[in-house]
Amino acid sequence: MSKPTLLSLSVAALLGSPSAFAGTITGVVADDNNQPLAGVAVHYHGKKQSIRTDKNGQFTIEVDQSGQLHFSKENYVDKRIEVGSGDEQLRITLNESSIETVVVYASGLDKNNLDMVSPVSVLSGDDLRDRAQPTLGETLKGLPGINASYFGPVSSSPIIRGLDGPRVKITQNGLDSADASRVGPDHAVSTESIAAEQIEVLRGPATLLYGSGAIGGVVNVVDSRIPTDVIVGYEGTGEYSHDTVSNTNTYAGKFAAGHDGFNVHVDGTDRVGKDYQTPTYYFQEHEEDEAEALDSVENTFINSGAVNIGSSYVADHWTLGLSFGRIESDYGIPAHGHGHHDHGDEHEHEHEEDHLEHEEDALAHEEESVFARMEQDRWQALASYSFHDSILETLTMRAGYTDYQHAEIEDGEIGTVFSNTAREVRVNAKHRLGNWHGTLGYHFSSSDYRADGEEAFTPATDTKVHALYLLEEREFGAFTLEIGGRVEDYQLSSDIAEMHHDHEEEHDDHLGEELHDETIHYEYDDTNISVSLGGIWDYNEGHSVALSVSHSERSPLTGELLSNGVHIATGTYELGLGYHIEEGEAHFEPEDIKQETATNIDFSWRKYVGDFGFNLSLFYNDVENFYYQENTGLAFEHEMGFIDQSVADEDAMAVYHYQSADAELYGFELDMHYALSTNWEIKGFADSVIAKLKNDGYLPRIPAAKLGSQLSYTRNNWDLALIATHYLEQDNISAYETTTDSYTLVDFKVNYNFTLGSFDGVAYVQAQNLGDELGFVHTSFIKDQAPLPGRNFRLGIRAYF
DSSP: OOHHHHHHHHHHHHHOOOOSOOEEEEEEEEETTSOBOSSOEEEETTOSOOEEOOTTSEEEEEESSSEEEEEEOTTBOOEEEEEOSSOEEEEEEEOBBSSOOOBOGGGSSOOBTTTOSSOEEEEEHHHHHHHOOSSHHHHHTTSTTEEEOOSSTTSOOEEETTBOGGGEEEEETTEEOOSSTTTOTTSOOSOOGGGOSEEEEEESOOHHHHOGGGSSEEEEEEOOSSOOSOOOEEEEEEEEEEETTTTEEEEEEEEEEEETTEEEEEEEEEEEEOOOEEEEEEEOSSTTSOOEEEEEOSSOOEEEEEEEEEEEEEOSSEEEEEEEEEEEEEEEEEEEEGGGGOOOOHHHHHTTGGGGGGHHHHHHHHTOEEEEEEEEEEEEEEEEEEOSSSSEEEEEEEEEEEEEEEEEEETTEEEEEEEEEEEEEEEEEEEEETTEEEEEEEEEEEEEEEEESTTOOSOOEEEEEEEEEEEEEEEETTEEEEEEEEEEEEEEEEEEEEEEEOOOTTOGGGTTOEEEEEEEEEEEEEEEEEEEEEEEEEEETTEEEEEEEEEEEEOOOHHHHHOEEEETTTTEEEEOTTEEEETTEEEEOOTTOOOEEEEEEEEEEEEOBSSEEEEEEEEEEEEEEEEEEEEEEEEEETTTEEEEGGGSOTTOEEEEEEEEEEEEEEEEEEEEEEEOSSSEEEEEEEEEEEEEESSSSBOSSOOOOEEEEEEEEEETTEEEEEEEEEEOOBOOOOTTOOOBOOEEEEEEEEEEEEEETTEEEEEEEEEESTTOOOOOOTTOTTGGGOOOOOOEEEEEEEEEO
16 A cells, blocks of 8 residues: 555544535423423534524534534533434433533633533623622632732732632633733733623643643633624623722723624723722831821722724634734832832932932922833734544634733833733644543743843743643543643743842942843753543532542743842842842852642532532642742842841841742632522632641741622512622731731622613622721732722623624
């Protein structure tokens, strides 16, 4: 047999060929009361588009090989049926779910939240609209297992099970957000919750698909800027809301239209707000000062806008799309006055006498605050092809290009500028081989990160990642087995400037100046391997247990490895893993940097049918070489370098040094629902995480445990809910931390659904922190200076057409 013939057979085996077998599947889908269900999605593996049942619950679908039909509808338990390649007639019954069921796009296999081996939460629809805040962290923090870093409400990132920053991947439609939110807590996440279709939170390691940056979890923001369904005609949404606690006005709109498979999408948001109000609290900046009574947090304004434009072509086999998004946002950086970080500029020292006559102006100048100006341009592309009669079901490529810039504005002038140019490509080949169903993928990402200015505490760095991954699942009756692995090549390169401080008194002209005497080209190259094994057992209709074990490896990011400088927002001096302190100076010696390695065990027990449903998750995470920031007990002064905090000037900055040590994190999450009647429902939720070093002590800034309940009432056009969340005292603290007191937040919301002509709408009133409770966030770097907002009333209206 010739080589071309062998090649032809290989290609035919992989891609398939037109089959002589064909059949028509017809049927009816009904609920457990034998009433027909309209709008049920019926998807045949190997076809791009789903069909939906009509008003009588009936459907017809053509098949060209044996396979599986997937029936799904929101708030009903999914069902999968094996079918042959001949004509068949089916009658399918779907049971109502007490927990909302939605497809999780970040799963890699389009599974719903109840079929996932690892715990997942999904916010969508009006629930997402009701929770939407200016930042992703504040939007999600009420979910079990999720908290927020909280650098004021204008910059707040998600924390999953006590892990954040470099360990939580923030993605938009499966691609990295590519902002600088993992560099520092003052850098806002560049996603807009109010424009999202749904937000997915995958707890536990999601490193198989998303890489070592997802060792703690993934937050995937799903939007429709590239429409993937056929749009007939047009549709849209408009919304306005006002928050009294910060006098914030938010406008949002979305419009989509389509014809003959061609679709277009436009959305935009605009948000303008002032400093937020708080219950009265007392802050003492220096020991010798009297505590000052405050009732607001200065410099927490926001002025942001975003617009996204996209288009697509959707056919039976092909989906092609392209989108562009632009974000511009100015927001205050709280707890920072310029006068607190005078860096002894040479020019100021030389001309100090010339400025004595301007003392009043200088004092006023010192009180001016620093704010951030964030800009991002983001391109996304999608190409997907679905095969009908093939081992391959779908071949999908997603690509993104992001140009991001974060400038810190001091005294009206640009101080330090952080920028990142990122490129990313992800190719997934979804396939079915015998009884195995899975995804084989390739992932590439590159990041060209730069920081310029006096307070650029991280050097310019180029980072590249190449990875191959495989995720497979197989059903054994009521049990589904899932296995996977990822091999990732991680490369980092940077030019490191060694800095030495001149302490000689005769050099008064240069007192406080940092002298750069050499530049070192540094490269870090490692291979990260991640594997997982898990399964889910549906031991009864609507009941399941899931267990997974995973091993994940992670290399340090730029900030963790190479930081060396003043971080203006946190008021600290940061040093990376590659440095050690000797005789008052930092020396770069990165010879013994080990990978962070996590072994995670996750158990879930779920019930999601009937009046009572629950989801309980237990987890244990054993981490070798855990990277964390430790307060060294030293302070940094420009004239003296690194000295003991006890003898340092009051304006000297505490030195935080990244360390590596073995750690363990364990805890639980619980979410319960009980339908008291057709109108009344009560929910309960709780979570807790313990995070400690194995040698001794607790990890810093770990979220306090929380528990809460929600009472909901629905009747005709009215939806009402009363929510109470209690955050327990956090006294599991590390060195130089202080205990954070407990507090309780009570929220109340009323939605009225109405129809006006061709518009459907929702008018709503939300009362947040109804009791005007004073609460401090233990995870925040500026905990004592930025308590949570006080009582807030949000009034808004949302219209659909």
